[in-house]
Amino acid sequence: MPRTHHVVFLVFDGMKMLDVTGPAEVFAEANRLGTRYQLRYVSPTGHAVVTSIGATLPVDRASTDVLEAETVIVSGGDDLPVKPIPGDLTAAATELHARSRRTVSICTGSFVLAAAGLLDGRRATTHWRHADLLARAFPKVSVSPDALFVQDRGIYTSAGVSAGIDLALALVEEDHGPDLAREVARNLVMFMQRPGGQSQFAAPLQIRPPRTPSLRAVVDLVSAQPSLEHSTRSLAQHAGVSPRHLARLFAAELDTSPARFVERTRLEHAQSLLDRGHGVAEAASLVGFGSAETMRRLFKARFGVSPSQYRARFTTTTPAQETGTGASH
Numbered sequence: 020m021p022r023t024h025h026v027v028f029l030v031f032d033g034m035k036m037l038d039v040t041g042p043a044e045v046f047a048e049a050n051r052l053g054t055r056y057q058l059r060y061v062s063p064t065g066h067a068v069v070t071s072i073g074a075t076l077p078v079d080r081a082s083t084d085v086l087e088a089e090t091v092i093v094s095g096g097d098d099l100p101v102k103p104i105p106g107d108l109t110a111a112a113t114e115l116h117a118r119s120r121r122t123v124s125i126c127t128g129s130f131v132l133a134a135a136g137l138l139d140g141r142r143a144t145t146h147w148r149h150a151d152l153l154a155r156a157f158p159k160v161s162v163s164p165d166a167l168f169v170q171d172r173g174i175y176t177s178a179g180v181s182a183g184i185d186l187a188l189a190l191v192e193e194d195h196g197p198d199l200a201r202e203v204a205r206n207l208v209m210f211m212q213r214p215g216g217q218s219q220f221a222a223p224l225q226i227r228p229p230r231t232p233s234l235r236a237v238v239d240l241v242s243a244q245p246s247l248e249h250s251t252r253s254l255a256q257h258a259g260v261s262p263r264h265l266a267r268l269f270a271a272e273l274d275t276s277p278a279r280f281v282e283r284t285r286l287e288h289a290q291s292l293l294d295r296g297h298g299v300a301e302a303a304s305l306v307g308f309g310s311a312e313t314m315r316r317l318f319k320a321r322f323g324v325s326p327s328q329y330r331a332r333f334t335t336t337t338p339a340q341e342t343g344t345g346a347s348h
Contacts, residue, residue, distance in 0.1 A: 023055045024194065027088040029115060029131075030062050030078060031096065031108055036070040037180040038094035038125040042187035048203045049191045061085055061115075063107040071097065082111035090190065091119040095126030095180070100149045109135040116174075123175040123190070125183035132174065133157040141171040146179045165323070184209065233258035234268040238280070245285045246307035251277045286321050289314060293330040302326065 026046060028039050039060070046056040062068050065081030093112055113135045116122045124132050129145040130153065132138050139159040144150065150164035163169050168177040168186040177186040188209070192200035197211075204211045229235045237254050240247075247253075254277055255262040269277050285306040292302040303314035318326045 021053065021055050021195075023057050024090065025088045026056050026058050026090045026092065027085055027115060027119070028058070028060045029082060029091060029093045029108075029111055030060055030068050030070075030076055031094075031105070032068045033096040033098050034068060034070055034076075034094040035096055035126060035180055036072050036074065036076075038128065038183055039070075039076070039092075041180065041184040042092060042123075042125065045184055045187035045191060045203060045207065048206055049195065049199065051206075052199055052202055054191070054195055054199070059085070059088075061111075063105070063111040082115055085115060085118060087118045088115065089120045090123060091115040091121075092123040092125065093128035093131050095124070095128040095130075095146070097127070099127040099130040100152055104131055104134045112137065121173050121175060121190075123177070123186065125177050125186070126180050129153060129176045130156075132176070133160050137174060138176070141174055142169050143171065143174070143176040144169045144178055145176065229268070229272045231268055231272065233260055234265070234272055237265070237277075238273075241281055241284050245281070245288045246305060249277075249281045249307070254281075282317060283321075286314075286318060289318065289326065290322075290329070293326060296330075299326045299330070 028043070030039060043058055046054075046058060050056055059080075060076065060078045061080055061082045061084070062078045063082050065078065065084070067075050067077045070076050091112075108131055112122075112131050116132075116135075116137055122132065122137065124143075124145075126146050127149055129138065129143050130149075133143070133153060133156070138157065140161075142161045142163055143153070144163045144166040145153050147164060150162050153160065154162040154164075166178065167182045168175060168189065175186060175190070177183045184207075188200055188204055188211070191203055192211075201211055229238055237258050240257060241249055241254070251262045251265065255265040258265055258268075260268070265277055269275055269280060273280060275283070285308060288306040289302045289308075292305060293299070297305070299314065300311040303311040306314075308314040308317070315326055318324075318329070322329060
């Protein structure tokens with residue numbers, strides 16, 4: 020018989036329900052295959068909490084009553100990036116971390132760990148929408164915005180809510196090996212390792228209009244007509260400045276180079292075209308890439324999946340084999 024592994028979920032009012040139930044189902048499925056994960060739910064006060072979907076989640080005890088736990092999981096919530104994090108929540112995370120072998124955050128739960136100082140000097144991730152904010156608010160944290168999950172010296176952080184399920188599966192593999200984790204994945208109809216990073220799910224980056232009028236004119240031109248040539252020299256001519264000065268403006272205001280900005284803009288336009296059903300070659304032509312192969316290479320480097328894979332996953336929820344017209348009814 021395997022030994023019991025105590026998993027403690029730290030929950031609070033407004034927490035995302037799937038941040039708890041997703042990983043919990045992974046551990047429960049592992050138990051059906053012979054492991055012994057004991058799941059417990061605690062809150063800073065010991066009182067039941069109201070989740071993001073309005074359901075009440077009972078808890079087993081207050082976090083202060085937990086003497087030890089091998090794994091502590093801190094769920095996320097919509098308010099964590101935008102409102103002050105309650106002191107009792109960061110205190111609970113700190114106390115539980117001190118009593119555990121490994122500490123985990125799901126989605127925006129990373130803000131709780133960061134506010135508690137537990138991520139200082141460590142790599143971490145969070146939901147793509149809040150990665151920049153996490154990096155700005157906690158400069159001692161090295162944020163990896165594209166990662167689905169990150170492990171650094173006993174602390175694990177994950178991206179959006181479904182990435183918490185991926186991370187839970189990785190923890191099962193860490194505890195019991197790939198064969199059991201593979202069986203859990205098969206039973207739950209999920210990948211052992213999801214292709215690509217979370218950047219493939221991100222919305223196009225919204226940048227603030229540059230302060231400098233000449234730079235703003237260049238940004239507007241590239242965004243409106245990505246298919247034009249857009250060499251650094253031609254953009255500098257459009258702005259009425261030298262190529263060197265334009266490069267300095269891009270670095271100072273947008274923290275990038277003209278060439279990288281053009282490439283990123285074209286890739287985001289290509290994403291939008293693929294979302295709307297355009298083919299890879301057509302999208303490459305419309306956004307100004309010299310060839311479909313060039314776009315494939317840059318797209319794969321940026322998003323971790325090929326354009327055709329992205330198109331298959333994000334164009335529709337209908338499986339490809341069911342889109343034909345020859346089926347009889």
